[in-house]
Amino acid sequence: MTPSxxxxxxxxxxxxxxxxxxxxxxxxxxxxVEFTESExxxxxxxxxxxxxxxxxxxxRFSGDPRAVELGERLFSDVRLAxxxxxxxxxxxxxxxxxxxxxxxxxxxxxxxxxxxxxxxLAYNRxxxxxxxxxxxxxxxxxxxxxxxxxxADAGIVRRLFETDPIYRTAxxxxxxxxxxxxxxxxxxxxxxKLLAAFQETLVTPRTPFDEFRDALLSADMARAxxxxxxxxxxLKLFTGEGQCSLCHFGPSFTNGEFxxxxxxxxxxxxxxxxxxxxGMRKLKESVFNLTGPFNDDVTRANAVGxxxxxxxxxxxxxxxxxxxxxxxxxAPYMHNGxxxxxxxxxxHYSELDMDRLHVHGGQILRPLHLSxxxxxxxxxxxxxxxxxxxxxxxxxxxxxxxxxxxxxxxQ
Amino acid sequence: MKVRPWxxxxxxxxxxxxxxxxxxxxxxxxxxxxxxxxxxxxxxxxGVIPVGEHFTIVAGVCRAGMPFVGDVQVSADMPAHGHGMxxxxxxxxxxxxxxxxxxxxxxxxxxxxxxxxxxxxxGRHVLATESDVR
Numbered sequence: 001m002t003p004s005x006x007x008x009x010x011x012x013x014x015x016x017x018x019x020x021x022x023x024x025x026x027x028x029x030x031x032x033v034e035f036t037e038s039e040x041x042x043x044x045x046x047x048x049x050x051x052x053x054x055x056x057x058x059x060r061f062s063g064d065p066r067a068v069e070l071g072e073r074l075f076s077d078v079r080l081a082x083x084x085x086x087x088x089x090x091x092x093x094x095x096x097x098x099x100x101x102x103x104x105x106x107x108x109x110x111x112x113x114x115x116x117x118x119x120x121l122a123y124n125r126x127x128x129x130x131x132x133x134x135x136x137x138x139x140x141x142x143x144x145x146x147x148x149x150x151x152a153d154a155g156i157v158r159r160l161f162e163t164d165p166i167y168r169t170a171x172x173x174x175x176x177x178x179x180x181x182x183x184x185x186x187x188x189x190x191x192x193k194l195l196a197a198f199q200e201t202l203v204t205p206r207t208p209f210d211e212f213r214d215a216l217l218s219a220d221m222a223r224a225x226x227x228x229x230x231x232x233x234x235l236k237l238f239t240g241e242g243q244c245s246l247c248h249f250g251p252s253f254t255n256g257e258f259x260x261x262x263x264x265x266x267x268x269x270x271x272x273x274x275x276x277x278x279g280m281r282k283l284k285e286s287v288f289n290l291t292g293p294f295n296d297d298v299t300r301a302n303a304v305g306x307x308x309x310x311x312x313x314x315x316x317x318x319x320x321x322x323x324x325x326x327x328x329x330x331a332p333y334m335h336n337g338x339x340x341x342x343x344x345x346x347x348h349y350s351e352l353d354m355d356r357l358h359v360h361g362g363q364i365l366r367p368l369h370l371s372x373x374x375x376x377x378x379x380x381x382x383x384x385x386x387x388x389x390x391x392x393x394x395x396x397x398x399x400x401x402x403x404x405x406x407x408x409x410x411q
Numbered sequence: 412m413k414v415r416p417w418x419x420x421x422x423x424x425x426x427x428x429x430x431x432x433x434x435x436x437x438x439x440x441x442x443x444x445x446x447x448x449x450x451x452x453x454x455x456x457x458g459v460i461p462v463g464e465h466f467t468i469v470a471g472v473c474r475a476g477m478p479f480v481g482d483v484q485v486s487a488d489m490p491a492h493g494h495g496m497x498x499x500x501x502x503x504x505x506x507x508x509x510x511x512x513x514x515x516x517x518x519x520x521x522x523x524x525x526x527x528x529x530x531x532x533x534g535r536h537v538l539a540t541e542s543d544v545r
Contacts, residue, residue, distance in 0.1 A: 041545060045520070047461075087492045246519050257497055257518040304465050306516030310499040363492045 018282045027241075031225040031327040033232040035216075035239075041340065042239035042249075044217060049210045050203050051251050054122050057297040058290055059137050059193045061174070062200060070170055073199025074191065079160050081150035083108050090193070091115045098202065103337035112267045114337035116329045120323050125256040125305060127291040128281025129319045129335040134306045135295075137192035138201055144191060156183035157191050185287055189294040204325040209235070212335035212384075215244040227384070234381025237374060242349070243364055253324035253385065256316060261349070261358035261365060263334045265317040273335070274313035283309070288374045328386045346370070435471035435508045443537040444527065448475040451527045451538050456511075458524060459542055462520045465498075468512040469505075472529065478508025481531030485512045487523050490541070520545040 032273040035043065053063070061067035074080060091105050092098040097116035105111040113129050121127070127139035143149040144157065161167045163181040171179055175190075182190065211234075212227035238244040250253040258276040265273045283289055284304065285406040290303035297303070319335040332340040339348060357365060370378070419481040434450065441454040453470040460466055472479035483502050488495040500514045517523050523544050 041520075246521070250463055255518045258465075304514050305498065305516075308498045308501055310495075310497055312497065314494070350448065363494075 018219055031229060032221060032356075033229065033362075035236060039236060039239040040216070042245040043235065044117060045245070045250055046253060047210055047213045047251055048371040049120050049206055049251055053125060056122070056196065056199075056200065056302075058134065058135050058295045058301075058302050059196055060194045060296040061197045064174075064197060066170055066174060067194050067197035068201055069198075070167060071194040071196065073166065075193055077160070080144060080157065080191070081154060081165075082152045082156060083150055086150055087193055091143075091149075092118050097326055099330045101331070103332055107143075107146070109148040111148055112271070112273055114332065115148055116322065117326065119202050119204045119326055120252050121202070123252050124254075124323075126258075126279075126320055128279065130273075130275050130282070131258060131320050132279040132282035133288070134290045134303075135196070135288075137189065137196035137225050137284065138290075139192075140199070141188045141192040141288055144188065154187045158182070158187045161187070161190075184295065189288060192288070193300075206330045207325070207387055208384045209381075224354055228380060230380035231375045231384040232381075233374075234379070234384075235378035237368075237370075237378055238381055242356070242368055242378070243325060244349075246364055247321045254321040256321070258318035258320055260314075260316075260318045260357060262353055263336065263338060263348075264320070264356075267336075272408075274316055275335070276318040276320075278315070280309055280315060282312060324385050326386045340361050342379045342382050343375060346375045346382075350375060433477050434473040436504070437469040437471050437509075441471075442540065446536060446538050449473065449479070449529055449536050449538060452534075453512075453525075453527075454535075460517065462544060463516070463518055465516050468500075469516060470510045470512060470527070472508050472510060472527070474531065479529060479531070481529055483510055484528040484530075485515070485526065486528070487515065487517065487525045489521055490524055491522055492519070496530065500507075515542050530531060542544050 006106045024093075062070075073333035074088075075092075076087050078085055078087045078107070086107065088118050091100045091107070092115065093100055100106070102115065104113055105115040116129070117344075120138050124136070125134070127133040127136060128142070133142065143151050145154075158179060161171055168179075171190075175182075179187065179190070184291040195240060208227055208231070212224055212232070214367045215227075238248075247255055247257075247259050260275075265275060267273055286292070288294055290297075291300070295303060296318035328342060331341060333342070339345050349365070350368045352365055352367040354366070368374075420499070435455045439454070440454040440458065444451040444453075450473045451470055452487075453468050456467040456469050461469055470483075472483075472541050485500050485502055486495060489530075496516055497518060498514045498516050500512050503511045503513070505511050521544065522541055524539055524541045526537060527538045529538070
């Protein structure tokens with residue numbers, strides 16, 4: 001009896017399937033690292049990406065396309081500053097992932113802290129290295145009025161909104177009260193909210209890590225195996241033995257809170273950066289915090305963290321856990337820009353000086369004493385959190401120049 | 412229906428606190444902490460305790476089967492890491508023996524200890540439980 005055509009097809013399909021399964025099995029054996037259940041839990045926690053769009057209930061312009069457009073205009077508008085040629089963009093440069101590549105920011109004066117990226121801020125709870133602001137819009141007001149930065153005031157902002165036809169026309173359609181009649185703080189809050197509406201749209205793209213995570217979760221081993229082995233080994237260290245994921249938790253690789261990892265809190269020449277301890281005070285004192293009159297969430301549900309903040313002495317010298325997406329493009333690192341490359345960062349964790357760590361963090365962090373190969377693996381993993389495939393380091397890890405400075409701003 | 416004798420015995424052994432009608436229960440899936448004569452039943456308002464997000468707990472507190480009268484405080488810490496929460500939860504009384512605890516946040520996955528501190532005229536009573544949050 002000759003087999004029917006259908007039977008031949010099914011035999012053929014079976015053969016192909018078997019061969020594919022063998023190939024896939026072989027390749028997964030050679031190019032997939034084994035992950036423990038706990039490591040897999042953390043890997044899963046680092047996605048999905050991008051997360052769903054969030055709207056900030058405290059900013060009534062959040063998600064409003066008109067506000068996004070005005071905010072973007074404001075972001076590069078030098079008329080917002082009382083300093084020649086300065087705008088937000090002066091320090092948060094688009095061509096540098098919204099950082100300046102400098103050790104610390106430089107405005108009218110040299111600042112005490114590194115300029116962070118503006119990506120993925122929509123998912124944050126606290127803003128600034130010390131979390132002195134509880135909303136993106138409040139954080140956006142600070143540089144406008146800071147003497148060391150744009151040195152402007154409400155009058156300058158009001159005049160800009162009233163005289164420039166683009167702002168004037170658009171705003172008249174968006175506000176119940178003419179800009180000219182808004183009080184000083186209300187005008188600043190308005191500028192902050194427009195700037196925030198724009199910044200909320202800045203989200204890093206999907207990365208090789210995300211492809212790997214999703215493939216691993218859907219047990220698509222062939223696709224997972226495309227993720228370079230070095231990055232896989234680095235990911236295993238990150239989620240396992242290194243315990244990095246405890247603080248760098250979740251889709252943005254930050255739990256949104258604060259820790260002390262033994263980076264110096266001394267500011268050159270004089271002064272101490274007290275980090276979160278000072279940040280909590282500043283937050284409570286600010287008229288723009290979420291318990292105040294400019295929060296657009298009438299329920300005040302979004303103010304829970306501010307209301308119930310616990311003053312801890314351990315907050316001295318703590319800084320916000322930075323997100324790590326796109327981190328290869330935002331050198332130098334840490335609140336004071338003291339580490340120039342990702343390799344230096346990993347070496348810092350590898351050779352932690354336990355005397356520098358205070359009570360907190362000390363029980364999670366310990367020197368990992370990594371080999372050079374392991375350091376390379378962790379760096380490869382961190383680089384895979386950027387859209388540029390590892391190996392193609394067009395911009396990553398560069399520092400324009402190491403800034404030498406002799407003065408600094410108040411913190 | 413055939414009633415097995417030891418079931419009857421068992422149900423008689425269950426302390427009346429846990430079954431008394433006057434003792435408020437927060438709802439489905441509540442967990443119970445018992446330190447005679449105190450019983451705390453609690454559940455996350457949203458059903459699950461998230462990592463790194465604020466959450467609210469609803470709790471029923473009883474003393475000898477009756478709604479607790481006194482002061483209730485809630486705190487949490489990670490014994491293995493030696494740190495507590497970065498927030499001070501607020502306890503609001505909803506009615507006799509019923510409480511709402513807001514502003515909780517477990518900012519890391521892992522083993523958290525949740526502590527209810529009850530103060531009444533007999534002194535301070537601490538009921539704690541540990542669980543792996545992830």
